[in-house]
Amino acid sequence: MVDTSSNSPGSDAPHDVITIHDLKKSYLLGEIEVPIxxxxxxxxxxxxxxxxxGPSGSGKSTLMNMIGCLDRPTSGSVRLMGKDTATISDNELAELRGFEIGFVFQNFNLIPRLSAYENVLLPTYSNSKKDIDAMQRAKDLLTLVGLDDRLYHKPTELSGGQRQRVAIARSLINAPSLILADEPTGNLDSKTSEDIMGIFSELHGKGSTIVMITHDPEMKKYVDRVVLIKDGRIENN
Known part of the structure; x- marks a missing residue:
């Protein structure tokens, strides 16, 4: 059985995986500052x-970018695994993003010319934990998501659900502390969505920390907690 949990030093520390305090983010539109x-x-x-x-325009994607170390706050703090993303260097931020966060996207973001196996291995080319046998782990993860017979198929030879399974396997390759899923069922039919959410539920049952951005109320039944965001503010927590 493949281990889906983090192997990083300090992963059992008592701090929360995510701690966000008084986070504010604005963007400049010409000379006008637009708060999000x-x-x-x-x-x-x-x-x-x-x-x-939350609804479209609520700030979900901006919040995801903050959590995923894809952008920095205007003010306030985002701490991931105890590290303040506003104060660490760009190199440290890239390392945190590469090692500790596994991304799953609505549009899969697979490389068309690479096989499923090669796509899963892709994050290890620039960031690879020394205690992980990446090649074996990629095969084990594809088996975990039910694609052991599709290792060498390219994305164009896979269904939407199979491509999302590849994306989930890829997100786990570096044994991240956090899985960040952005509308992971947004492009899938209801039956395939259930299958994909079944995989996330299985990962959660094995101890994975998962934050999912979604607008689909059907997803509520799979999670521990729903955080509602509207007009850039959290309405419950």
Whole structure:
């Protein structure tokens, strides 16, 4: 059985996986400052499965970018595994993003010319934990998501559900502390969505910490907690 948990030093530390305090984010539109997030506070504990939900334009994607180390706050703090993303260097930020966060996207983001196996291995080319046998782990993860007979198929030879399974396997290759899923069932039919959410539920049952951005109320039944965001503010927590 493949280990889906983090192998990184300090992964059993008592701090939350995510600690966000008074997070504000604005963007410049010409000379006009446009505020998007207004003082967000949010904690996610190790092993939690949390859905962040809200209407279009609510700030979900901006919040995801903050959590995923794809952008920095205007003010306030985002701490991941105890590290303040606003104060660490760009290299440290890239390392945190590469080693500790596994991304799953709505559009899969697979490389068309690479096989499923090669796509899963892709994150290890620039970031690879020394205690992981990446080649064997990629095969084990594809087996875990039910694609042991599709290792060398390219994305164009796979269904949408199979491509999302590859993306989930890829997100786990570096044994991250956090899985960040952005609308992971957004392009899938209802039956395939159930299958994909079954995989996330299985990962959660094995101890993975998962934050899922979604607008689909059907996803509520799979998670521990729903965080509602509207107009850049959290309405419940």
């Amino acid at each position: 997030l207004h003082g967000i506070d949010l904690n996610v504990k190790k092993g939690e499965f949390v859905a962040i939900m």
